[in-house]
Amino acid sequence: QVQLVQSGAEVKEPGASVKVSCKASGYTFTNYTMHWVRQAPGQRPEWMGWINVGNGNTKYLENFQGRVTITRDTSASTAYMELSSLRYEDTAVYYCAREVAGKRYFDSWGQGTLVTVSS
Amino acid sequence: DIQLTQSPSFLSASVGDRVTVTCRASQGISRDLAWYQQKPGKAPKLLIYAASTLQNGVPSRFSGSGSGTEFTLTISSLQPEDFATYYCQQLNSYPLTFGGGTKVGIK
Numbered sequence: 428q429v430q431l432v433q434s435g436a437e438v439k440e441p442g443a444s445v446k447v448s449c450k451a452s453g454y455t456f457t458n459y460t461m462h463w464v465r466q467a468p469g470q471r472p473e474w475m476g477w478i479n480v481g482n483g484n485t486k487y488l489e490n491f492q493g494r495v496t497i498t499r500d501t502s503a504s505t506a507y508m509e510l511s512s513l514r515y516e517d518t519a520v521y522y523c524a525r526e527v528a529g530k531r532y533f534d535s536w537g538q539g540t541l542v543t544v545s546s
Numbered sequence: 547d548i549q550l551t552q553s554p555s556f557l558s559a560s561v562g563d564r565v566t567v568t569c570r571a572s573q574g575i576s577r578d579l580a581w582y583q584q585k586p587g588k589a590p591k592l593l594i595y596a597a598s599t600l601q602n603g604v605p606s607r608f609s610g611s612g613s614g615t616e617f618t619l620t621i622s623s624l625q626p627e628d629f630a631t632y633y634c635q636q637l638n639s640y641p642l643t644f645g646g647g648t649k650v651g652i653k
Contacts (some may be wrong), residue, residue, distance in 0.1 A: 472635075530596075539588075
């Protein structure tokens with residue numbers, strides 16, 4: 428069955444960077460686009476961007492432009508999301524989510540990674 | 547950006563009740579809408595896509611309808627495991643956006 432397993436919780440100081448991983452199994456990794464969505468405490472989910480795992484193309488939410496980088500390692504079936512210049516308001520649970528075949532909705536999600544920005 | 551407004555933000559209901567949640571889009575999005583269920587500490591779970599198509603494995607008591615700017619999610623007979631927060635998501639254009647959520651609590 429499809430599984431997306433993310434790396435563990437992180438605590439970072441303001442201005443630092445964080446890199447979250449998402450290891451996929453149970454399907455052909457390169458056939459699907461992977462998205463990243465974050466959810467601050469008590470807030471709605473916020474879409475961050477995607478990577479076409481097959482060709483490496485990416486697209487990001489404009490608000491994150493320059494701060495977020497999504498990459499993948501096809502040999503490890505793993506996608507990564509790196510967020511730099513962290514701010515207190517970046518405290519959130521970060522999810523990877525698999526897109527259904529060009530449809531822009533998500534049928535499988537990682538378990539989430541809590542990133543806490545604190546001094 | 548397309549804004550999604552859900553109502554109500556909270557509702558309390560009893561097991562067996564019929565529950566309806568509304569999602570309104572700031573502009574027409576055809577039928578490009580999905581619904582998710584989220585329980586505390588868990589990732590969202592896909593329930594419905596293309597406004598009314600039930601995801602595999604989702605109980606038939608869940609249904610969706612609507613097009614354009616107004617959509618509804620209906621639970622025909624609320625079960626104990628349905629107490630959760632429900633989100634709509636528009637698929638029409640980037641940036642993808644989510645509604646503010648509707649928490650279904652126990653009356």
